[in-house]
Amino acid sequence: MTTTLPRPARLALLPLGIAFGLGAEVARLAAGWPLVWVVADLLPGIAFLVCGHIAWQRRPENRVGPLMVAIGFAWYVGTYGAIVEPAISETAHAFQGYYDALLAWLILAYPSGRLASRSSRAVVTMFFAVLAVRTAFRLAIIRPSTEYGDLTDPAVADRYVADVALRADGDAVFSAIIALLAIAVVVLVIGRWHDQTAAGRRVAGPILLGGLAFAIGIVVEYATGFVPTTNILDRIALDDLGLYLTVATTTLVPIGFLVGLTRARIARGGVADLVLQLESKPDQPTLREVLAKALGDPSLEVAYAVPGTADFVDVDGRTLEVPEAADPKRAVTRLERDGATIALLIHDPVLMEQPELLGSVSAATRLALDNERLQAEVRAQLEEVRASRARIVAAGDAERRRVERDLHDGAQQRLVTLALALQLAQSQAGRSEPGLPATLDRATNELELALGELRELARGLHPTVLVEDGLGAAVESLADRSPVPVRLIVPDTRFAPDLEATAYFIVAEALTNVAKYAQATQARVDIERRDGVLMVEVVDDGVGGADPGRGSGIRGLDDRVAAAGGRLTLTSRPGEGTTIRADIPCA
Amino acid sequence: MRVVLADDAVLLREALAAALAAAGFDVVGQAGEVEGLFDVLAATNPDVAIIDVRMPPTRTTEGLDAAVRIRAERPGIGILILSSVVETRHVLNLLRDAPEGMGYLLKDRVTDLAEFTDAVRRIGSGGSVVDPEVVSTLLGRARPRGPLDDLTPRERDVLELMAEGRSNVAIANRLGLTEKTVEGNVRVILSKLGLEPAAEDHRRVLAVLTYLRGA
Numbered sequence: 001m002t003t004t005l006p007r008p009a010r011l012a013l014l015p016l017g018i019a020f021g022l023g024a025e026v027a028r029l030a031a032g033w034p035l036v037w038v039v040a041d042l043l044p045g046i047a048f049l050v051c052g053h054i055a056w057q058r059r060p061e062n063r064v065g066p067l068m069v070a071i072g073f074a075w076y077v078g079t080y081g082a083i084v085e086p087a088i089s090e091t092a093h094a095f096q097g098y099y100d101a102l103l104a105w106l107i108l109a110y111p112s113g114r115l116a117s118r119s120s121r122a123v124v125t126m127f128f129a130v131l132a133v134r135t136a137f138r139l140a141i142i143r144p145s146t147e148y149g150d151l152t153d154p155a156v157a158d159r160y161v162a163d164v165a166l167r168a169d170g171d172a173v174f175s176a177i178i179a180l181l182a183i184a185v186v187v188l189v190i191g192r193w194h195d196q197t198a199a200g201r202r203v204a205g206p207i208l209l210g211g212l213a214f215a216i217g218i219v220v221e222y223a224t225g226f227v228p229t230t231n232i233l234d235r236i237a238l239d240d241l242g243l244y245l246t247v248a249t250t251t252l253v254p255i256g257f258l259v260g261l262t263r264a265r266i267a268r269g270g271v272a273d274l275v276l277q278l279e280s281k282p283d284q285p286t287l288r289e290v291l292a293k294a295l296g297d298p299s300l301e302v303a304y305a306v307p308g309t310a311d312f313v314d315v316d317g318r319t320l321e322v323p324e325a326a327d328p329k330r331a332v333t334r335l336e337r338d339g340a341t342i343a344l345l346i347h348d349p350v351l352m353e354q355p356e357l358l359g360s361v362s363a364a365t366r367l368a369l370d371n372e373r374l375q376a377e378v379r380a381q382l383e384e385v386r387a388s389r390a391r392i393v394a395a396g397d398a399e400r401r402r403v404e405r406d407l408h409d410g411a412q413q414r415l416v417t418l419a420l421a422l423q424l425a426q427s428q429a430g431r432s433e434p435g436l437p438a439t440l441d442r443a444t445n446e447l448e449l450a451l452g453e454l455r456e457l458a459r460g461l462h463p464t465v466l467v468e469d470g471l472g473a474a475v476e477s478l479a480d481r482s483p484v485p486v487r488l489i490v491p492d493t494r495f496a497p498d499l500e501a502t503a504y505f506i507v508a509e510a511l512t513n514v515a516k517y518a519q520a521t522q523a524r525v526d527i528e529r530r531d532g533v534l535m536v537e538v539v540d541d542g543v544g545g546a547d548p549g550r551g552s553g554i555r556g557l558d559d560r561v562a563a564a565g566g567r568l569t570l571t572s573r574p575g576e577g578t579t580i581r582a583d584i585p586c587a
Numbered sequence: 588m589r590v591v592l593a594d595d596a597v598l599l600r601e602a603l604a605a606a607l608a609a610a611g612f613d614v615v616g617q618a619g620e621v622e623g624l625f626d627v628l629a630a631t632n633p634d635v636a637i638i639d640v641r642m643p644p645t646r647t648t649e650g651l652d653a654a655v656r657i658r659a660e661r662p663g664i665g666i667l668i669l670s671s672v673v674e675t676r677h678v679l680n681l682l683r684d685a686p687e688g689m690g691y692l693l694k695d696r697v698t699d700l701a702e703f704t705d706a707v708r709r710i711g712s713g714g715s716v717v718d719p720e721v722v723s724t725l726l727g728r729a730r731p732r733g734p735l736d737d738l739t740p741r742e743r744d745v746l747e748l749m750a751e752g753r754s755n756v757a758i759a760n761r762l763g764l765t766e767k768t769v770e771g772n773v774r775v776i777l778s779k780l781g782l783e784p785a786a787e788d789h790r791r792v793l794a795v796l797t798y799l800r801g802a
Contacts, residue, residue, distance in 0.1 A: 455672060
């Protein structure tokens with residue numbers, strides 16, 4: 001049975017089976033059976049044929065589909081016993097009832113199609129054996145009454161009556177054995193239910209329940225034969241009850257199969273929720289919890305591949321044992337990217353019977369892991385870029401400070417020394433060269449201008465006061481030089497040098513812009529530390545309409561603030577003044 | 588007048604010493620760092636110590652700290668701080684507690700040797716000296732309309748020189764006025780600004796600077 005029928009043959013079996021069933025029921029109708037019986041009897045077989053067809057289409061390599069189709073056919077075999085032609089009728093009767101064994105097989109083998117335990121194989125084998133013996137017995141014993149000859153002959157009549165009695169006794173024995181086997185099926189089903197994980201119950205549960213009802217139905221039907229009654233009408237009613245019970249319980253199995261399918265579909269729909277959960281919060285609840293819920297397997301483990309090794313670890317970094325491929329208790333689904341295993345899902349093997357669900361969950365998990373990895377990479381790169389920007393800013397600041405010091409300690413000292421030398425020359429030259437004092441005067445004046453320019457240049461590079469006295473003093477010094485009145489709300493505390501420099505250059509640039517463009521009558525500088533953020537705000541009451549893209553000043557500040565992990569905003573509606581505000585994280 | 592120089596720029600220090608000597612000062616000692624300065628001060632007890640703000644080891648504000656310490660340990664010594672940059676806050680801190688015999692000038696001012704030696708002499712005789720750029724920055728500060736706007740241009744000139752620590756005589760000479768006129772101007776200015784008339788020049792300096800700073 002491991003080789004499967006070609007698809008056209010599979011497709012042909014459905015109409016063939018239905019035709020087979022309809023033929024049987026038409027024969028029964030022709031034989032005068034009540035319509036309600038006929039219709040009731042038609043239903044379970046068709047249900048099996050249809051469900052078997054669906055199962056077979058979905059999983060051609062799985063035995064469940066062909067088993068169900070076989071049950072559909074087997075269901076109608078006995079029904080052909082209604083045909084009046086004795087040869088057909090007796091043969092049909094002899095081969096009646098094989099669906100019991102097939103059903104036991106289906107129930108015990110679902111969902112893998114394989115009989116996993118020895119006891120289940122034994123029960124199914126015995127079922128078939130008993131039915132085979134019964135077939136042989138019926139073929140041997142049961143012959144049409146016409147074959148006995150003249151039934152008015154007492155000897156012939158005796159033989160006939162003896163055979164009928166033997167047949168009845170034999171059937172009673174077989175029925176008893178079948179009822180016992182049905183009880184065995186009930187026990188096995190309960191045992192399997194007990195051993196299943198939540199995932200297994202979700203997959204096989206509906207069929208197991210249907211199977212349970214079916215097996216109990218067999219037993220109950222058998223038991224009705226022992227209800228003591230002498231009234232023929234009561235007997236007929238009991239037989240009716242038995243038939244309906246069989247029809248109902250047998251139909252429960254394919255219904256269970258359909259319910260299982262629907263639940264699998266719903267579970268796959270749950271994968272969308274899974275994706276959403278993974279999307280919104282990567283850590284809470286954990287990926288493992290989300291997947292376990294989506295797959296209905298609380299025992300599920302997620303094993304992450306450790307790059308560069310063959311090891312797998314859980315989310316806390318503990319090494320996980322990967323089950324053997326042949327492990328009957330645990331199955332492994334690999335999640336791969338570019339041919340490399342990135343993670344494993346270790347789960348109940350029963351999930352292998354839901355490849356669609358497992359596939360969806362795996363795909364979602366792969367996406368989530370990829371997403372996580374990409375996010376981590378981007379975060380790391382961003383952090384690297386931020387750190388590198390901060391380093392560039394810090395290096396720039398350090399360089400400006402160095403140049404500023406060099407100007408003061410080197411050039412300025414030399415120029416002042418030179419000026420003193422000129423003074424000396426002035427005092428000594430006056431008498432000898434008449435034109436010289438004026439020349440020296442001009443030189444001294446030039447030198448003074450040069451010194452003044454040098455001082456301004458040095459201040460613009462990096463103000464000494466910022467390093468020596470801090471942000472408050474430096475901003476005060478800026479305000480002192482501003483041509484527009486500036487109100488200051490500035491703390492006297494010190495901050496990290498980088499932060500002070502950033503805040504200072506924001507205020508400096510902002511006040512320069514106020515002086516150049518704003519046409520303001522006053523400005524306000526507000527520096528406050530609140531909740532680990534240094535807020536620097538410069539507001540003026542000028543014309544507004546400042547363009548953030550104007551000049552390199554604001555862009556440079558923007559870069560600077562971003563490098564410090566902060567945010568710079570420029571609000572400047574025409575006629576409403578300009579506000580430059582920076583929020584910079586500070587420890 | 589006996590002076591001591593403290594600056595770690597040797598070339599400049601020597602040049603300044605030579606210039607001061609040529610101008611008739613008695614340069615009794617030089618130092619390149621703070622501890623050396625105190626040794627020299629102890630040995631020579633000069634009239635004025637001329638000190639660079641930036642000195643080893645950090646080359647930031649060692650000179651200012653030295654000034655505070657000299658004021659506490661040797662109050663008789665006049666102090667002239669030379670700075671590469673103008674910091675109003677430093678000036679006010681220096682003058683706040685004991686403005687007499689205290690001065691703050693940009694280093695560049697040595698290029699006008701006459702002005703510079705005048706400043707050293709003023710300090711030696713207990714006066715205050717404030718760099719003109721400090722005063723012009725304070726006066727030039729943008730501020731809402733106030734009493735300063737009520738001053739006449741002449742009064743503004745007088746105020747500026749007052750704030751630099753000059754005496755009425757010096758102001759009179761500088762502006763080509765009589766001392767009496769300057770005295771009158773000073774009275775009017777102080778009253779317009781709502782300041783107490785002060786007898787000593789250095790008190791006047793501090794009052795005016797504090798006013799300019801606060802207004």
